[in-house]
Amino acid sequence: MxxxxxxxxxxxxxxxxxxxxxxxxxxxxxxxxxxxxxxxxxxxxxxxxxxxxxxxxxxxxxxxxxxxxxxxxxxxxxxxxxxxxxxxxxxxxxxxxxxxxxxxxxxxxxxxxxxxxxxxxxxxxxxxxxxxxxxxxxxxxxxxxxxxxxxxxxxxxxxxxxxxxxxxxxxxxxxxxxxxxxxxxxxxxxxxxxxxxxxxxxxxxxxxxxxxxxxxxxxxxxxxxxxxxxxxxxxGDAKPWNFWNARGHGRIPTRAFVEWCHMAENTPTAACHMRGKVDHREKVGLMKKRYRDSVDDQFLSVLLSTYNRDSWSELSLFYAKLDFVKEVYVVWQNMNRTREPAPHEKVRFVYPDSDSLNNRYLAADLSEDCVYICDDDIYVPAHTLMSGFEVWKQNPARLVGFYPRMWYPIPGSYTVNIAGGYNIVLTKGMFAHRSFLTAYSLFLPKRLTNIVDEHMNCEDILFNMMAVGMTGLPPLAVMSNETIHDVGKDKGISGPKGSGHLRVRDYCVQSFMRLGMDQPTLASRGSILPLARKNHVVGAIGD
Missing domain, CATH: 3.90.550.10 (Spore Coat Polysaccharide Biosynthesis Protein SpsA; Chain A)
Structure with a gap:
């Protein structure tokens, strides 16, 4: 019937x-x-x-x-x-x-x-x-x-x-x-x-x-x-306007993402960052070939951001001489600074058309899946760097870094105290899959990246919130007992006490959440290598 x-x-x-x-x-x-x-x-x-x-x-x-x-x-x-x-x-x-x-x-x-x-x-x-x-x-x-x-x-x-x-x-x-x-x-x-x-x-x-x-x-x-x-x-679960909330489900091919961002151009809420060249190799989201349990990559790319320090040359030369480094790209942030020659054949340059901390993720020219993002004032010994690379190869969907931090959705709670866990690893020394850099540089909405430009801060917080939301996996910290030289520890925006740095970063957290970023429900506890806390030395690499 x-x-x-x-x-x-x-x-x-x-x-x-x-x-x-x-x-x-x-x-x-x-x-x-x-x-x-x-x-x-x-x-x-x-x-x-x-x-x-x-x-x-x-x-x-x-x-x-x-x-x-x-x-x-x-x-x-x-x-x-x-x-x-x-x-x-x-x-x-x-x-x-x-x-x-x-x-x-x-x-x-x-x-x-x-x-x-x-x-x-x-x-x-x-x-x-x-x-x-x-x-x-x-x-x-x-x-x-x-x-x-x-x-x-x-x-x-x-x-x-x-x-x-x-x-x-x-x-x-x-x-x-x-x-x-x-x-x-x-x-x-x-x-x-x-x-x-x-x-x-x-x-x-x-x-x-x-x-x-x-x-x-x-x-x-x-x-x-x-x-x-x-x-x-x-x-599907991954949407162009909030792809960072997919938690490991779905993917968006670059061509489809670029098409959506083209339609969203100049709109008040949806407009994409779209900074840098489009890399059509990438797909924003999870793919079996990319985020499987481990990878056997032999090389990584280094992306070093510099502004006024002369240490970029020595550091880029150090990275270029490492066997497992395929290339070193230096992001030349200061447009008014005289351009200098590369100290090694592996060293190349990215010249942005504006000064922005968002530029540190410009990755269209990089050839390797693993990108080591670093500042021009941090020296990590080769053995420690290789250890971090090995950890990333076992966890290619995660951010892996040397500097863990913690933030909560409660105002005033951004902290360097990680006794209760951490949900950020700073980009002054971090391993990340190239696709995360593509997602940040091209497809994050301007309403989020504009906060970074407004305060000249917080690009690492935003990067972590995006990557953790995309994968549903918290970051991993690699701790080392080898000496790490921090040339700019007391000179950068996060250095001097009373600079308001933590207050600004806490403000960024609240702003990102208000504008659509997810809360920190995912956190890691302990380091991947149970070694002693890093031994920081303030001063030049050769000191």
């Missing part, structure tokens, strides 16, 4: 009779009718605002002037609604929540499964003849006016299985269809306990109108399919 679910579409178009339906007419009346066509999306929380900004910009970039409607639940703050309404021809409106027909577990609530059922309200927007719904994690690359000529329930079939992906769907608003959907979805079931499963349960498979994949192409698609895409869908 056929269930009502599999034949509901027949009810829509063959057996409909006039009904008294309870449609939230305020949704349709919120916005003046300016066109027979519209785009629509859904925003469930303030964290999704950058995605909506990028999507709105992509719609205009593709030469569309149709209204862009954003459904928001009542829980979204007023300032977010205001930011949406400031976007060109974009309108936010609050829709009544629909009952969630499944258990509201913590996991389901965290990814807004109940909120996503607000999508069903779109069938009640009868002021528009056709609506193209787009998930917030999509962008339009080329004009899609032809979709407005497609029939309702047009969508792209998922690559696997017998379901249609409702991240992009053509909707024909109808009071009757709206009534039948909202009155029956609670009983329809859902293979993913979400709106997509419910719609696929309600609408017979043969009743959908299939669209070519170019109208809903996953960002991980092969290059040929990606290049043919008109709409790119960033499906």
């Amino acid at each position: 056929e269930s009502y679910r599999s034949r509901l579409i027949i009810l829509f178009f063959l057996l409909l009779t006039p009904l008294t339906v309870a449609i939230d007419t305020s949704i349709s009346e919120t916005i003046e009718q300016v066109d027979r066509h519209a785009f629509a999306s859904l925003l469930c929380d303030p964290e999704t605002l950058p995605a909506v900004e990028a999507l709105a910009h992509s719609i205009r970039f593709a030469d569309h002037d149709e209204p862009f409607l954003i459904i928001v639940p009542s829980s979204v703050p007023d300032f977010v609604v205001g930011r949406i309404n400031d976007l060109p021809n974009t309108h936010a409106f609050e829709a009544d929540s629909l009952p969630y027909p499944f258990n509201s577990t913590a996991d389901r609530m965290s990814i807004h499964k109940p909120c996503r059922f607000l999508k069903l309200q779109l069938w009640g927007l009868t002021r528009w003849r056709k609506i193209i719904f787009l998930d917030a994690d999509t962008i339009i690359r080329n004009n899609v006016a032809e979709l407005f000529e497609a029939p309702g329930f047009s969508a792209v079939k998922d690559p696997v299985g017998m379901n249609y992906n409702t991240g992009v769907i053509v909707i024909e608003p109808s009071r009757y269809v709206y009534s039948l959907i909202v009155n029956n979805y609670v009983h329809a079931g859902s293979y993913n306990v979400g709106d997509q499963g419910a719609l696929n349960a309600l609408i017979d498979f043969d009743a959908w109108n299939p669209l070519p994949m170019r109208y809903n192409t996953f960002h991980t698609a092969p290059e040929e399919a990606f290049n043919d895409a008109k709409i790119v869908h960033y499906s």
Whole structure:
């Protein structure tokens, strides 16, 4: 016996009779009718605002002037609604929540499964003849006016299985269809306990109108399919606007990330840092070949940042002479300083066009996966450096360094006391995978990297927060009983007491968290090598 679910579409178009339906007419009346066509999306929380900004910009970039409607639940703050309404021809409106027909577990609530059922309200927007719904994690690359000529329930079939992906769907608003959907979805079931499963349960498979994949192409698609895409869908746990919260799940190919950042350019919240050259070798996120349990790399690259100290030359020569160092790149931060010749054939230079601590992660020219990031005032003996490299090879998804620190989400708690653990290793001596440097230099939002420029501080905190959030793995500290010379220990921004350095760093922590960085739920305890604490010597290397 056929269930009502599999034949509901027949009810829509063959057996409909006039009904008294309870449609939230305020949704349709919120916005003046300016066109027979519209785009629509859904925003469930303030964290999704950058995605909506990028999507709105992509719609205009593709030469569309149709209204862009954003459904928001009542829980979204007023300032977010205001930011949406400031976007060109974009309108936010609050829709009544629909009952969630499944258990509201913590996991389901965290990814807004109940909120996503607000999508069903779109069938009640009868002021528009056709609506193209787009998930917030999509962008339009080329004009899609032809979709407005497609029939309702047009969508792209998922690559696997017998379901249609409702991240992009053509909707024909109808009071009757709206009534039948909202009155029956609670009983329809859902293979993913979400709106997509419910719609696929309600609408017979043969009743959908299939669209070519170019109208809903996953960002991980092969290059040929990606290049043919008109709409790119960033499906999965890693999202371009908060990729640092993926905790080891998902990846974003560089080409897809660059495309999203292009659409987000000049937007208030979403704009990417995009400093340095694009390295298309990289994929931001986890890959089996990259972050497996261990690697057998024989060489590393050194990235040394310098400003005014002459010690860069001696240090770069020291690194260049080590057998396991493939190359040494010196980031020449002071644009007004006379450029000097390389002291060794392995030594090369990066010349940024501005002075910024964010420049210390410019990695597009590096050839090795392992990058040793260091300052121009720290000398680590060769044996200790090699030990750190060996530790990194066993833990290539982690940051490995010689200077651990701890911060908490409580104001005033940034500390060098690591008795209770640590969640940072400073970049004055750190091993990191090159992909982390790519992620920082290109894809972190400007709203975060601008804080580093504002205070000329905290780039190491931001780098750690990003990397730990991406992988879900805390850093590792390598402690040594060999002598480490710290030439600038009492002269740099973190040197003199009373300089306010710790206060500034604590302010950075609070600012990064407020702007979307995750809290420090991951921390390490103890060092990877249970040796004595480092023996610091203040002074020149030869002293």
